[in-house]
Structure formats: C-alpha cells, structure tokens
Amino acid sequence: MTARLGDLVAHGRSADVFELTRGRVGKKYHDSWSDAAIDREVADAQTAYDLALTPIRCHGRVRIDDARVVAFDRLDGVALTTVAERNVFRMPRVARALAAEHARIHRARTDAFPDVRVIAADQVHTAALAGLSPVEKTLLLDHLASLPAGDRPLHLDYHPLNVFQHGGGYATIDWQSTAIGDPAADVAMTRLLFTEAELFPGASAVQRAVYGAARSTMGRLYLREYQSITGMADDAVDRWMTAARVLRLGMLDIPSEREGLLAGIRDGLRRMVDEGTG
Numbered sequence: 001m002t003a004r005l006g007d008l009v010a011h012g013r014s015a016d017v018f019e020l021t022r023g024r025v026g027k028k029y030h031d032s033w034s035d036a037a038i039d040r041e042v043a044d045a046q047t048a049y050d051l052a053l054t055p056i057r058c059h060g061r062v063r064i065d066d067a068r069v070v071a072f073d074r075l076d077g078v079a080l081t082t083v084a085e086r087n088v089f090r091m092p093r094v095a096r097a098l099a100a101e102h103a104r105i106h107r108a109r110t111d112a113f114p115d116v117r118v119i120a121a122d123q124v125h126t127a128a129l130a131g132l133s134p135v136e137k138t139l140l141l142d143h144l145a146s147l148p149a150g151d152r153p154l155h156l157d158y159h160p161l162n163v164f165q166h167g168g169g170y171a172t173i174d175w176q177s178t179a180i181g182d183p184a185a186d187v188a189m190t191r192l193l194f195t196e197a198e199l200f201p202g203a204s205a206v207q208r209a210v211y212g213a214a215r216s217t218m219g220r221l222y223l224r225e226y227q228s229i230t231g232m233a234d235d236a237v238d239r240w241m242t243a244a245r246v247l248r249l250g251m252l253d254i255p256s257e258r259e260g261l262l263a264g265i266r267d268g269l270r271r272m273v274d275e276g277t278g
Contacts, residue, residue, distance in 0.1 A: 005020070005067070014029060014176065016028050023073065025074050026071055027070045042061065045058035048178065051110055053105050054171050055171050058072050075171060077165030078165055080098055095218050096221070098225075099223075101170045102190070102222075103226060113179050117144050128250050129246065132266075140246065147182065147239065147243060150183065155186060157189070158193075182240070184232060187240075188243070188244040192244045196261065196264065198256050241268065242269070249262065
C-alpha cells in the first residue's frame with residue numbers, strides 16, 4: 001500500500017503518529033526503533049485485535065518514501081488522560097474505567113505472546129543492567145524464575161495515555177511489549193508507571209509538577225478499583241515490582257529513570273535475601 005502522511009496526531013517515545021486516508025493513521029517509527037521491534041508490534045497488534053483485546057486493527061506496513069510506517073484504524077475519541085485533564089472531578093471515573101478495561105483484557109487466555117518471565121530474564125543481560133554484580137544477577141534470575149506462570153495477555157505499558165474512548169467503549173493501543181503471564185505482572189507495571197516512571201516525552205516543568213501529583217492519585221484509585229473487580233491482593237502485586245523495574249529499565253533504559261530503577265531492583269533483592277524468599 002502506498003500512502004502519504006497527513007497532519008501530526010501524536011508524538012511518542014518510539015514513533016510519531018500522522019493522519020492517513022480512509023479512517024486510518026500512520027505510526028512513523030523513530031530511527032532508534034529496530035525493524036524487528038516494528039515487525040513484532042505489527043504481529044502482536046494484529047493478534048490483540050483477533051483476541052478482541054482492542055477494537056483497533058493493525059493494517060501492516062505502508063510505503064511512504066524511506067519512512068517506516070505502520071497503518072492502524074483511527075481512534076474516534078480521546079485518551080483517558082485527556083478526559084481527566086478536562087475535568088479533574090472525572091478522575092475517579094477515569095480510574096474506574098482504566099481498571100475495568102484492564103481487568104477485561106486479563107480475562108482472555110492465550111499462548112500467542114512470549115512469557116513475561118522470559119522477557120524479564122532477557123533484560124538482565126542487557127547493557128542497562130550491566131551495573132549489577134554477578135551475584136546480584138544470579139539472585140535476580142532466580143527470583144524471576146520463581147514468579148508464578150500464567151496465560152493471560154499482558155500489555156506491559158498500560159496507562160491512561162494508551163487507553164482511549166472509542167466506539168461507545170474503550171480501545172487500548174501500543175501493543176509493542178505484549179506478553180503472557182500472571183495478571184499481577186501487568187498491574188505491577190502500571191503501578192510503576194504511576195509512581196516511578198518518567199512522564200511522557202517533552203513534558204514541561206509545569207506539566208511534571210501537575211501530572212506528578214495527579215497521577216499518584218489516579219494510580220491509587222486505579223489499583224483500588226482493579227482489586228475490587230478481581231480480588232487481587234496487595235502482596236500479589238508487590239511480588240512483581242522488582243520484575244517490573246527490570247522490564248522497564250531493560251526495555252527502554254531511559255536515562256532519567258536509570259538510577260532510581262537500579263536502586264529499586266537492589267532494594268528488592270536485599271529484602272528477598274533478608275526474608276529468605278525467592
């Protein structure tokens with residue numbers, strides 16, 4: 001398919017999104033994103049659609065000069081973040097919607113994606129975690145292997161900028177880090193995004209101050225609602241927090257997050273040793 005990019009719709013860490021024709025948008029990937037990663041997102045996004053995890057269909061690559069572009073259905077609503085921005089009193093409703101949609105995704109079962117524990121273990125050997133000692137890496141790998149298995153789809157980047165109002169319901173986008181496993185792994189990743197991760201690229205000082213305070217509140221509301229829906233206990237999420245930090249650091253290695261995530265990983269390992277747990 002040959003096409004032409006229209007107006008810029010959104011800017012992201014891995015790609016920019018532009019208007020296309022016939023109800024579609026084009027995701028134009030940055031040079032730092034590998035072809036293998038793009039191909040994986042195409043396959044995983046198509047599978048997510050087939051499993052009814054999202055109503056947004058991926059239409060594969062399109063030819064636009066030398067750019068690497070993938071076409072997706074156009075969303076007809078706004079991100080949940082925008083809903084909360086427009087009226088802060090809607091934050092509890094947004095948090096409930098975010099939790100309910102996450103719980104719905106986790107009700108599916110599949111073997112189509114890689115095991116989250118294997119993905120996490122692979123990150124231990126990346127340059128981002130090179131600062132860990134051999135002993136720390138061994139402890140970390142033993143811990144990751146001890147985590148519970150599962151067959152539920154995990155988004156691993158689930159937050160209100162990736163969930164949109166759409167078609168009378170909701171649509172989750174950016175299926176570029178999809179895995180399978182224990183749903184608590186995905187909830188731990190979302191909790192980390194609300195508490196420890198850098199805000200969206202290009203955020204101003206004012207945005208960092210405002211969103212930093214608001215997102216911690218929304219994170220607490222989201223977690224409380226998700227647990228109310230599913231019955232998931234705090235310790236089930238806590239058990240995955242070290243793995244969540246490994247995944248975030250290894251897959252993205254954002255400079256502003258590096259020191260804090262490494263410190264969190266080491267603290268988690270120390271507590272495991274002190275408690276004699278895996």
